[in-house]
Every structure is written in C-alpha cells, then in structure tokens.
Amino acid sequence: MIPDLQAYHYDGPAEFHAIVGQIMAYLGYAGGHEPLPVGSEIVLKEVEGQYVLEGWFYREGMRWHSQAAFLEKDEPGRVIKNLILHWHQRCYGTAHSRWGTLTGVRPTKLVHHLRDQEDDEKRITDILVSQYHVQPDTAQYLVTMTRLQRPYIERPVHDAALYIGIPYCPSHCLYCSFPSRLAGAEAQPVMERFIRAVVQDIHDIAALCRQYDIHIRSVYIGGGTPTCLPLDGQEAVLRAVAGNFGNIEEWTVEAGRPDTTGKDVLALLRRYGVNRISVNPQTMQQHLLDLLGRRHRVEDVFAMFSRCRSMGFSVINMDFIAGLPEQTLADMQENMEIVCQLHPENVTIHTLALKKRAPLFHHPLRQHIPPAAEVSRMIHYCEEILQQHGYIPYYMYRQKYMAGSFANVGYAQSGTISQYNIQMMEERQTILSAGPGSTTKFLSHDGHSLKKIYMPKDPEAYVQALSKRMRQRRHLCAMIYGGDDR
Ligand code: SF4
Structure with missing residues (x-):
C-alpha cells in the first residue's frame, strides 16, 4: 500500500x-x-x-x-x-544538506565532544566531513564557532546560570507557537499568585545555591515578554534575583515588544542591575508587523532602542525572523540596513519554523510564506552583511520543523558574547530555572549528561505543582552537588 x-x-x-x-x-x-x-x-x-x-x-x-x-x-x-x-x-537525486547527518537541534554539541578528545582542528574538520558528511565550509564554520565558545563551556563545575520563564505577552503574534497567556486578560488574583510563586521558586533556588556553594554567573529572564507584567510584579521578581545572587556577570531581560518598555520599565531593570536587553523587532516593515499582530509601530522600535542606549544597557540584542509571510529579500535588506545604522551589540537571525500550535499554521497567510530558496537568500544576505560589519556568529541551533539547511544564528560584536546563550545551547553547565515551562538542567559528574526537572507550562498548573517540583529539584541537587550520583 x-x-x-x-x-x-x-x-x-x-x-x-x-x-x-x-x-x-x-x-x-x-x-x-x-x-x-x-x-x-x-x-x-x-x-x-x-x-x-x-x-x-x-x-x-x-x-x-x-x-x-x-x-x-x-x-x-x-x-x-x-x-x-x-x-x-x-x-x-537531491544534494546532501550542508549539515550532513547532523540533523539534531544542536550540531555544535558533537563538535565539542570531538574537541574533548582531539585538539587538532584539521582532524576534527576531516571527521565532520568524512564520517558525518558535513560540507567542508560548514565543518569549518562549526569548528570556528566552537573555538570561540570553548572558554564559556569550560567553566568551574560550581558555576551555573539562572533562567526565569515568564509566559505572558501583550498579544499573540501570528507565527508564534509559544503557549503564552495575555497579561492584560489575566485576573488580578491569578497574576498575583503567579508572581508570588515565581518569587518563591527563585528563593528556593537561592537556598540551594547557598547550601551547595553554587555560583550563579548569568541570569536570563525570558518568555513570553517579561516586561509586560505589572510593574510591581516585575519589581518583585527583580528584587528576588538581586537580593539573592551577587557576582552576576551578565543579566539579560527579554523585552521583545516595544509596546511594553516605557521609561519606567527600563529604569526599573537598570536599577536592579540588568545590563543586557533584547529588543525584538522581528522585521521592520509596518505592513508585516500589522499582518503578524505585533501591535506596535516601526517607530516604537527606534524609540525603544534609543531609550535603552541612553539608559546605559551595555548590550542590546535585536532578533529578526527570515521567512515571515509576505516578507521579501528587499525587506530583509532593509532590516539589515537598520541594524548597521543602529549597531546593536548582538543580532540574532531566526528562520521561521512553522509549528502546529502557531495560529499561522491554520491561517490563510500560511500560503504566503516565502519559498525556501528566498529564505535562503535572506539568510545569506544577513550572514554576509553582518560579518562585513564586524559581527561574529557565536551560537546557533536548529529547530525540528526547520527546512534542511537553515539554522538560527546569534551574532555578536567583539567582547559582547552572551555566555548564557552558549551555555544554554551546549548543555555543559547547570542551568537552574524558575517559572512555568522552565527546565532545570543539572550537569552530572560525567560532565555530559543532564538530570532535568520540568515545570508545567500553564501558570496555574505551575502554581499547583510548585511545591512538589521544588522537592524534586532539591533531591536532584543533593544527588549531584552532595555527591550521591557518583
Ligand atoms: S513572538 Fe514573543 S511577543 Fe509574540 S507571542 Fe511569541 S513570545 Fe509573545
């Protein structure tokens, strides 16, 4: 059949x-x-x-x-x-993908495993080409990227990162499959319970860090759009972080939507020590933003960027997506012109990976997603122009439903690499996580395998499950840092 x-x-x-x-x-x-x-x-x-x-x-x-x-x-x-x-x-009769048999989300992980056994980069490149059928220029790209990453993954075993997930957004973007809830539609008692739970979760992590001498070096508050929470809720979360963890080397907040980041929000972030911020326009054409349900103006992105600059965030990241419905190469060229003009320290180029949970999956605009060849031209254009302007590709990942050759790539100006992004992708460091949908990943003593605790994605289910999950997390932490898993 x-x-x-x-x-x-x-x-x-x-x-x-x-x-x-x-x-x-x-x-x-x-x-x-x-x-x-x-x-x-x-x-x-x-x-x-x-x-x-x-x-x-x-x-x-x-x-x-x-x-x-x-x-x-x-x-x-x-x-x-x-x-x-x-x-x-x-x-x-198709050609091999540039990634050969590296079909997973994190192709660089394998390269780090090869680096653990082998110092000779030429030999590693040869292995990638001969055993994994990676195209030679891609093999070289991976070897160069992992060389840059190496200092960030070879960190003391008691160093860790802290992730806080806030699954709320001001509106739902058409292409997005992230299960966020609308902040404005949440009843006040539900929101207050959620904030209290996240703060409790952070304090619990802090207690573990004190007990087992774990040092949080980077903090990432992501989502969703954390900056859409009520101001007092944001302050409670920031206070819990700042009050518990000293010596944070980098602290990032995803402020993806300019409609959520007035001066009051940015001032609050700076007051508590946030030094990196992610401004995520995704694209800079008003007609596309409107189609995608972004509910903000192009000018709002410029205004937000200049507010972030004047308020002293040391690193600003801008996210763009290639392959949005009705997007053209000319649109992406315009996006990159704006990047070159604003000069954020970090730029991330994503490729649209359409998932079943995204409203776009069942929407007529799905028919207007540009073909893979056009997306490929967009990505190559970005790669070329960004590198000409001093941006170095420093981390990457692929997605399950991403067409053959594409990857999401983070670029950084020299000296502005985000250690959190590398550590989260390469999975060579413990990441303690708070908030719905977050995953705590304890690195085992073998330095490779992870023991994980998942928080429920839905905020109310998270609140219900928190005590049990915290108990499980304490147990795992005792096993790993108390030495019981050897
Ligand atoms: S793209 Fe960002 S702002 Fe839009 S729904 Fe997804 S998480 Fe929220």
Whole structure:
C-alpha cells in the first residue's frame, strides 16, 4: 500500500523511533511549512544477531526500495541516519544538506565532544566531513564557532546560570507557537499568585545555591515578554534575583515588544542591575508587523532602542525572523540596513519554523510564506552583511520543523558574547530555572549528561505543582552537588 504523501511509517524497535522520526521530519516527511510531496515506510528488524533496515520511498506514483544489514557494534543510531539520508538522496537525486547527518537541534554539541578528545582542528574538520558528511565550509564554520565558545563551556563545575520563564505577552503574534497567556486578560488574583510563586521558586533556588556553594554567573529572564507584567510584579521578581545572587556577570531581560518598555520599565531593570536587553523587532516593515499582530509601530522600535542606549544597557540584542509571510529579500535588506545604522551589540537571525500550535499554521497567510530558496537568500544576505560589519556568529541551533539547511544564528560584536546563550545551547553547565515551562538542567559528574526537572507550562498548573517540583529539584541537587550520583 502506498502511504499518504508527506507522511512516513516506522515499524521496528521503539528505541530507534525517535531517531527515525527526527531524520524523517528533517527530510520533510512530517511537519514543516513547505513539506515535500513524499511518503515513506521504514522497517527495522533484528535477524540472527544483526539489524536489517528497509526503506520504501514514494513520490508521484514512483516507488523506490532499498535495504541494508548492520551489526549492533556499528552504532545503529548513526547507521540508520546515514542510510535513510543516503537513500533519500539517491531516490530523489537531491544534494546532501550542508549539515550532513547532523540533523539534531544542536550540531555544535558533537563538535565539542570531538574537541574533548582531539585538539587538532584539521582532524576534527576531516571527521565532520568524512564520517558525518558535513560540507567542508560548514565543518569549518562549526569548528570556528566552537573555538570561540570553548572558554564559556569550560567553566568551574560550581558555576551555573539562572533562567526565569515568564509566559505572558501583550498579544499573540501570528507565527508564534509559544503557549503564552495575555497579561492584560489575566485576573488580578491569578497574576498575583503567579508572581508570588515565581518569587518563591527563585528563593528556593537561592537556598540551594547557598547550601551547595553554587555560583550563579548569568541570569536570563525570558518568555513570553517579561516586561509586560505589572510593574510591581516585575519589581518583585527583580528584587528576588538581586537580593539573592551577587557576582552576576551578565543579566539579560527579554523585552521583545516595544509596546511594553516605557521609561519606567527600563529604569526599573537598570536599577536592579540588568545590563543586557533584547529588543525584538522581528522585521521592520509596518505592513508585516500589522499582518503578524505585533501591535506596535516601526517607530516604537527606534524609540525603544534609543531609550535603552541612553539608559546605559551595555548590550542590546535585536532578533529578526527570515521567512515571515509576505516578507521579501528587499525587506530583509532593509532590516539589515537598520541594524548597521543602529549597531546593536548582538543580532540574532531566526528562520521561521512553522509549528502546529502557531495560529499561522491554520491561517490563510500560511500560503504566503516565502519559498525556501528566498529564505535562503535572506539568510545569506544577513550572514554576509553582518560579518562585513564586524559581527561574529557565536551560537546557533536548529529547530525540528526547520527546512534542511537553515539554522538560527546569534551574532555578536567583539567582547559582547552572551555566555548564557552558549551555555544554554551546549548543555555543559547547570542551568537552574524558575517559572512555568522552565527546565532545570543539572550537569552530572560525567560532565555530559543532564538530570532535568520540568515545570508545567500553564501558570496555574505551575502554581499547583510548585511545591512538589521544588522537592524534586532539591533531591536532584543533593544527588549531584552532595555527591550521591557518583
Ligand atoms: S513572538 Fe514573543 S511577543 Fe509574540 S507571542 Fe511569541 S513570545 Fe509573545
């Protein structure tokens, strides 16, 4: 039977389901805003001590089949990935993605593992090209980026970061899948309970830090849009951080929406020691902002930027998205002209990754998402112009439903790298987290594996679950920092 196009079926041991799912999504057999008109069946069997992988690929009435056998000692996960990619490429005559078989969210993690074993960068580049089929210029790009990251991930084991998640926004943007609630629509008692819970959560983390001699070096308050909380609620959170943690090297607040950052909010952030701020225009054309439900004017972004400058934030980041509905290369060129004129210290270029939870997924404007080739031109333009203006790519990640070659990339002017962004991506440091939807990640003694505690995403569920989760967090912390997991 020929399965539905833009779908795949897997039949085999459950332990390989996630690997197959990841590679099939990457190849466009599931999700994505520009799915390929393809279908596939993947079957994995164990036969007399060896694995046999079979793949059927369907497209426009055509059927293509292949199979291969391999042994358990051959690292089955990697072999499965390699074979499916190879078959897909042969079946459709497509070129390998620049990332080769690095289909995960964090391609740089593997490069750091190689760096742990090997100092020779030429050898690491060769391994990426020969064993992981990464294109040579991309391999070089990853090696250069990880060289820059290395000092930030080789930190003392008792150093940690603090993340605080605030899942509220002033309105919901069309492309966004983040499950935020509208701050203005929240009943006052619910908001007050939420703020009290976040403050309690931060105090609980602070107590752990004191007990186990953990030093918070960076703080990131993200969301959502933390700056849309009532001013007294923001102050309560800032006070809890400033009152508990000394020696914070960098403290970032995501203030993504200019409609939430008047002088009073910015002054409050500065008063408590916030030194980095994220101003996120996403794009700078009024007609696009209106389509996306951003509910602010282009001029508001300029005004907010100049307020942040005059109030002394040492690092300003600006986020942009490539691939928004009706966005053109000329729009992105205009965005970059503005960046070069304003000269923020950090710039992050995201690619739209359309997820089912985003309102855009079911919206007619979905049809107006630019094709991958146009998005690729936008990204290359940004990369070129930013590097010409002294911005260095310093961290990156990919998303599950991101088309083949794209990545989200953070750029920084020299000396302004965000250690939090690197540590959060590379997962080589403990990140203690407070707030709904946040994940505390304790780095185990092996320096690689993480033990995690997830907070519920919904604010009310979070409030309900907080005591239990704090108990679990204390238990894990005692295991790791009290030495019980050795
Ligand atoms: S893009 Fe930012 S401001 Fe818009 S809904 Fe998502 S989290 Fe909120």
